Amino acid sequence: xxxxxxxxxxxxxxxxxxxxxxxxxxxxxxxxxxxxxxxxxxxxxxxxxxxxxxxxxxxxxxxxxxxxxxxxxxxxxxxxxxxxxxxxxxxxxxxxxxxxxxxxxxxxxxxxxxxxxxxxxxxxxxxxxxxxxxxxxxxxxxxxxxxxxxxxxxxxxxxxxxxxxxxxxxxxxxxxxxxxxxxxxxxxxxxxxxxxxxxxxxxxxxxxxxxxxxxxxxxxxxxxxxxxxxxxxxxxxxxxxxxxxxxxxxxxxxxxxxxxxxxxxxxxxxxxxxxxxxxxxxxxxxxxxxxxxxxxxxxxxxxxxxxxxxxxxxxxxxxxxxxxxxxxxxxxxxxxxxxxxxxxxxxxxxxxxxxxxxxxxxxxxxxxxxxxxxxxxxxxxxxxxxxxxxxxxxxxxxxxxxxxxxxxxxxxxxxxxxxxxxxxxxxxxxxxxxxxxxxxxxxxxxxxxxxxxxxxxxxxxxxxxxxxxxxxxxxxxxxxxxxxxxxxxxxxxxxxxxxxxxxxxxxxxxxxxxxxxxxxxxxxxxxxxxxxxxxxxxxxxxxxxxxxxxxxxxxxxxxxxxxxxxxxxxxxxxxxxxxxxxxxxxxxxxxxxxxxxxxxxxxxxxxxxxxxxxxxxxxxxxxxxxxxxxxxxxxxxxxxxxxxxxxxxxxxxxxxxxxxx
Numbered sequence: 001x002x003x004x005x006x007x008x009x010x011x012x013x014x015x016x017x018x019x020x021x022x023x024x025x026x027x028x029x030x031x032x033x034x035x036x037x038x039x040x041x042x043x044x045x046x047x048x049x050x051x052x053x054x055x056x057x058x059x060x061x062x063x064x065x066x067x068x069x070x071x072x073x074x075x076x077x078x079x080x081x082x083x084x085x086x087x088x089x090x091x092x093x094x095x096x097x098x099x100x101x102x103x104x105x106x107x108x109x110x111x112x113x114x115x116x117x118x119x120x121x122x123x124x125x126x127x128x129x130x131x132x133x134x135x136x137x138x139x140x141x142x143x144x145x146x147x148x149x150x151x152x153x154x155x156x157x158x159x160x161x162x163x164x165x166x167x168x169x170x171x172x173x174x175x176x177x178x179x180x181x182x183x184x185x186x187x188x189x190x191x192x193x194x195x196x197x198x199x200x201x202x203x204x205x206x207x208x209x210x211x212x213x214x215x216x217x218x219x220x221x222x223x224x225x226x227x228x229x230x231x232x233x234x235x236x237x238x239x240x241x242x243x244x245x246x247x248x249x250x251x252x253x254x255x256x257x258x259x260x261x262x263x264x265x266x267x268x269x270x271x272x273x274x275x276x277x278x279x280x281x282x283x284x285x286x287x288x289x290x291x292x293x294x295x296x297x298x299x300x301x302x303x304x305x306x307x308x309x310x311x312x313x314x315x316x317x318x319x320x321x322x323x324x325x326x327x328x329x330x331x332x333x334x335x336x337x338x339x340x341x342x343x344x345x346x347x348x349x350x351x352x353x354x355x356x357x358x359x360x361x362x363x364x365x366x367x368x369x370x371x372x373x374x375x376x377x378x379x380x381x382x383x384x385x386x387x388x389x390x391x392x393x394x395x396x397x398x399x400x401x402x403x404x405x406x407x408x409x410x411x412x413x414x415x416x417x418x419x420x421x422x423x424x425x426x427x428x429x430x431x432x433x434x435x436x437x438x439x440x441x442x443x444x445x446x447x448x449x450x451x452x453x454x455x456x457x458x459x460x461x462x463x464x465x466x467x468x469x470x471x472x473x474x475x476x477x478x479x480x481x482x483x484x485x486x487x488x489x490x491x492x493x494x495x496x497x498x499x500x501x502x503x504x505x506x507x508x509x510x511x512x513x514x515x516x517x518x519x520x521x522x523x524x525x526x527x528x529x530x531x532x533x534x535x536x537x538x539x540x541x542x543x544x545x546x547x548x549x550x551x552x553x554x555x556x557x558x559x560x561x562x563x564x565x566x567x568x569x570x571x572x573x574x575x576x577x578x579x580x581x582x583x584x585x586x587x588x589x590x591x592x593x594x595x596x597x598x599x600x601x602x603x604x605x606x607x608x609x610x611x612x613x614x615x616x617x618x619x620x621x622x623x624x625x626x627x628x629x630x631x632x633x634x635x636x637x638x639x640x641x642x643x644x645x646x647x648x649x650x651x652x653x654x655x656x657x658x659x660x661x
Contacts, residue, residue: 095143102144103151109133110154117159117181120223120247128183129160134172152176158210159183161202166209177218177240180210184224200229207233214238221245227260227280234268241269244288247278250299257301262286284309292317293347296324304332307360311367314343321347325364326354342369342401353378358390365402366393373431374404379441387457388424389465391440398467404428404437409470410501413462414477415455415484420444422455422483430470455483463495473501473527480508490514497521503529509548515556525560529567533575550578557587565593573601581612581620589620597628603637610644623647 113131121131130136134154138145148154155172158165158180170178184199203225210217210233217238222230227246244265248258259281265288274294282288284305289295295317302309307330314320348370353361361380382390393401407428417423421443427436442454462468474496479489489511493499499522504512514520533548553575557563566588568576576596579587591613596606606627613620625641627633627650642648 099143099147102147106133106137106148106151107153109137110157114157114179117157117221118219118245128185132157132159134169135160135165157181161199161206163202163205163209166206170209170213175216178210178213178216179219179221180217181219181221181245182223182225182230183221196229200225203229211235215240217241219243219245221247223247224249227258231260231264234264237268237270239271242271243274243276244269244272245274245276246280246282247276248280250279257281257299259283259303284313289313290316291319293319294322295320296322297328298324298326299328301329302331306330306332307363311343311364314345314368318344319347320345321349323348323350324352324354325356325360326352328356328360330360342367344369346371348374350375350377353380353391355379355381358382358386361391362389362393365391366397368401370402370404372403372407373435374402375436375439376402376404377436377439381443382454387454388461392466395465395467405466406469407431408437408468410473410475411462411468411471412475412477413459415459415480415482416478417441418443422458424458428470429472453483456488459484459492460488462492468496471496472499473503474499475503475505476507477505478507479504479511486511486514490519493520498524500524501527501529503531505531509533509552512548512556513552516559522560523562525562526564527567528560528563528565529569530571530575531569533568533571547572548575550574553578554585554587561589563588563591565595566591567595567597568599569595569597571599573599573605576601577605577609579613580609581616586616586620591620592622593624593626594622595626595628596630597626599630600632601630602632603630603634603640606633607637607640607644610641614644621645625649627651 110133113133117128117131121128134148134151134157137154138148149172152172152174153176155169156176156179158169158178159182160166161182182203184197207230214233214236215238218240220238220241220243222245224247226248246260257279262283262285265282265286267287269288272288272290273292275288275292276294276296276298277300278296278298279300281300281302284302309332310330345368348368351365351370351374353364353376356378358380361378365376378391380391392398392405398405405426407430408426409429410427412423412425414423414425421441423441424438425436425440426438442458463471474493493514502522502525515522557578566579576599579591579594581587606625610622610625613622622645624647625645627638627641627648629651633650638648638650
């Protein structure tokens with residue numbers, strides 16, 4: 001390094017000497033002006049010191065040489081760094097993949113980004129732009145840029161209104177269909193009706209480019225952009241458009257309903273299959289409601305249309321699969337009588353009815369003929385006096401409208417899913433994957449504490465207006481005198497004598513005591529599950545008025561001789577010990593499986609229980625036990641249980657090394 005330093009000094013010194021000599025020669029070649037004599041009274045300037053001038057010039061040249069040398073060295077370092085990066089990339093395993101594999105990976109990323117955008121992804125303009133895979137990967141390396149530019153599918157998404165960007169997407173996507181998805185994140189401008197935002201101005205600049213390729217449009221999504229700034233693009237038929245999504249995000253300050261005239265889209269989208277509107281109204285007389293597969297209307301108000309117009313629109317879309325209505329209002333008066341027969345919608349898979357005014361849900365469900373695999377979801381707030389009959393069709397009409405309600409096999413009724421809200425959820429075992437035919441929430445209600453409130457009336461509908469002929473499993477949450485009386489409880493459950501499975505979560509013990517020959521009888525009950533029957537729940541002000549005792553549980557189990565499986569979750573150990581057999585007590589004689597989870601029972605108590613049942617014969621012996629998160633059960637107890645019970649599935653918690661679940 002020292003030799004290099006000395007050599008560098010010699011080179012710089014030689015360079016400076018040559019520059020000085022060149023500078024001196026040029027000065028001598030220049031003609032010198034004659035020196036003027038100083039006027040009288042003026043002191044003449046001192047003669048110039050040639051040595052100082054030479055030194056100053058030498059310093060200037062040295063500074064210039066230093067800056068030049070630094071630039072040269074920086075350039076050499078950058079060049080070498082670039083060479084090293086290129087060499088490194090060539091030996092990194094991922095860069096050894098064939099270009100075709102990269103293209104496949106990029107296509108998967110593009111598809112995922114497209115789905116994210118379709119669901120409204122992107123928290124801000126920057127994150128929204130990042131979802132363009134072609135644009136992002138082109139900035140990683142020259143190799144990725146080359147691959148991205150040659151993969152047309154990556155450029156089919158247009159999600160930024162920049163003319164150069166749009167031109168690039170149109171060119172690189174070749175002749176593939178285009179997905180135009182634009183969103184202005186400056187939402188405050190929506191309520192400034194007389195100003196044009198920068199984003200909207202850019203859309204106008206890009207419009208001519210997009211219109212030239214109108215035959216390639218497949219998706220049109222405009223979010224938080226006023227329609228007046230883009231409807232001008234719809235001047236000709238767009239034969240490939242399959243999805244139209246127009247959304248204005250409502251704000252707490254003001255909710256503006258924007259109306260697009262029916263003529264705007266008349267005949268322009270013959271291939272439209274999915275229509276999504278939010279806070280934007282297109283009258284139901286428009287041709288965009290024809291041949292739809294998916295229809296979403298959220299925060300939409302139809303000032304001149306009625307629900308009858310909507311039902312007639314269903315007739316124009318016999319292939320409809322998905323219908324979502326959320327806070328949708330119909331303010332028009334219907335001059336025509338309702339449709340006499342339900343509209344056949346044999347392909348309808350799901351329908352969402354969110355916060356619709358009564359009796360819209362009932363009117364809609366009573367006016368369609370859907371397949372038995374339909375899923376109905378929703379949430380409603382109804383005035384006092386209304387119940388399930390104001391949502392679902394009449395009992396006689398259900399088979400011809402929404403027969404999925406007759407396929408219900410499992411039903412959950414939660415009297416207090418949230419404060420002042422109750423919920424009904426149902427599923428069906430008639431089909432694969434246990435589809436959900438009915439999932440509805442109700443509330444909050446002002447009349448919540450009344451015995452004649454909504455939950456009671458809805459509960460009374462079970463087995464009556466809602467027949468439930470195939471019900472085999474019933475799950476109840478928060479049953480207490482706050483919502484229903486024991487008489488109502490018995491009245492409803494007595495409609496399902498063939499039920500096979502019962503679950504009680506956080507319920508008042510007195511209601512379970514109604515299970516006796518004089519009250520409720522379940523001769524086919526095979527599975528019983530009890531959740532949250534502990535002293536701590538009573539002390540915490542839960543609905544129980546008193547803790548269930550061993551005697552009361554024994555009385556209940558005496559009337560359930562067909563039980564094959566019993567589950568205790570977060571229950572008092574005293575209740576579990578009730579199953580212990582004695583000379584004079586043999587509860588649940590055909591019980592085969594016992595599950596205990598999050599209970600404070602000890603391992604020795606469980607061992608004693610199992611031994612007591614095995615003592616009185618194989619018919620009372622347990623064959624399967626499941627133990628989960630029971631701190632009092634250790635490995636020694638598990639070993640003893642495994643000697644008696646055929647199958648012991650256990651998970652003793654995070655510290656357990658012998659988990660077998």
